[in-house]
Amino acid sequence: MSARPRLLVVSPGDEIYRSYCLERVAASYDVVLLTGTEPSWEKPYIVDHAVVDLDDTTALLASGRVLAERHELAGVVTWTEWHLVPTARLARALDLPSNSVEVMRACRNKATARTLFARHGVPSAASMRARSLVEAGLATMTIGYPAVIKPAAFAGSIGVIRIDRPEQLPDAFDFASAGAGQSREDTAVLVEEYLDGPEISVECVTHRGVTTAVAVTRKSLGPAPYFEETGHTVDAGDPLLVQVAPVAAAAVKALGITDGVQHVEMRLVDGRPRLIEVNARIGGDMIGHLVRLATGIDLPTAAADLACGRTPDLTPTRHEAAGIRMLYPAASGPLTERHINQPFAAHTSWLRQVQWTRQVGELILLPPDGDLFTARAGFYVVTGRDTAQVNERLDTAANEITVATQAVP
Helix, strand or coil: CCCCCEEEEECCCCHHHHHHHHHHHHCCCEEEEEECCCCCCCHHHEEEEEECCCCCHHHHHHHHHHHHHHCCEEEEECCCHHHHHHHHHHHHHCCCCCCCHHHHHHHHCHHHHHHHHHHCCCCCCCEEEECCHHHHHHHHHHHCCCEEEEECCCCCCCCCEEECCHHHHHHHHHHHHHHHCCCCCCCCEEEEECCCCCEEEEEEEEECCEEEEEEEEEEEECCCCECCEEEEEEECCCCHHHHHHHHHHHHHHHHCCCCEEEEEEEEEECCEEEEEEEECCCCCCCHHHHHHHHHCCCHHHHHHHHHCCCCCCCCCCCCCEEEEEEECCCCCEEEEEEEECHHHHHCCCCEEEEEECCCCCCEECCCCCCCHHHHCCEEEEEEECCHHHHHHHHHHHHCCEEEEECCCC
16 A cells, blocks of 8 residues: 555546646645546556546535545545536535635636625626626626626636627627536626736635745737637746735635635736636646746645645746747638647757647637637647747747648638
8 A cells, every 4th residue: 555645636637738737646646536537548647536427516425435435535636617616515525624615616606706806805897797688788887898798607718708889798698698508506697897908817825824826827818809818928037926916815815715726817907906716726728837847836736735734835946937829720610730840849949848639620610609629729838038038939839830720611
């Protein structure tokens, strides 16, 4: 038997975007996995598993208890947005460290979070719920234009759209409602004040109620009126971190989070941070990996440590920068070509990864017909000494990569 602590992971997530999390955690813990499908790529990193319908809370709890009978578990963690609430419920059922179910629900529901931000004086956006087009119209009369229409409880910028004029509201409400309808927690739509400024996220670690902001992620977005995130950069020396850290910590505290890793999204309006939302897990799009490349801080291991009641090591060991750029074709259609200049890739040490997520022949759908799950053909990751060099290298690599689709008549 291993002397290492045993950690229950709920949902390994997508192999392409989340395998680094499981790999990092398995370096320090014996991992027991609750998963929706029979493990494949996960096998080298786990010691046991159970397959269960992860959307069935009762079944998830039952399977978690069975695994707890087989193993002396030190903690339970998830880095999947959809399973934050069930994982908190499971942790409490097994008497393992966790934030409360109510706190996780507040993190999942943007309307609840906005209320808590306002109550605790955290700068956020004006927001009103709307369950009908009429209610949405009334909300815009209060909030004004431009406005953002979005699902109350979803993720990945799906169903989020900006409107500038009243005549755009009906289509925007339908677009947001389609996203909201996919939520199992709240199908309402929110009408919110548009925060005009650069979008960032603050990667935070909270231990016993004390939040440490470890990195700032600067974001690139796709064309308006959608909020598709097309790239991210992390710089260990980013001077913005000192300015935004207190607001991120205040937002985490307002939600009642005491332990865990948070991905806190905000915009800089006239240079001042305004909250978008707090995600109570490691950021997506490989952001945790970028943080490690830039700073040496290991967010997956920190999340595991906190889930087991341990103090995480947040000591920076690098002072560099890293970036990721998503690969999108110019138009929707079947993918006809995906290619990188092989001599360039083979001889460029700062090009850390090129990853294709779609096969030739697969249909690529850009917004508004598609979303991040259907629009991307892949991504690539680079490193450098600072943000300026990373952005220059992202542009250089872009010129060596081809992504093409066949136009749909």
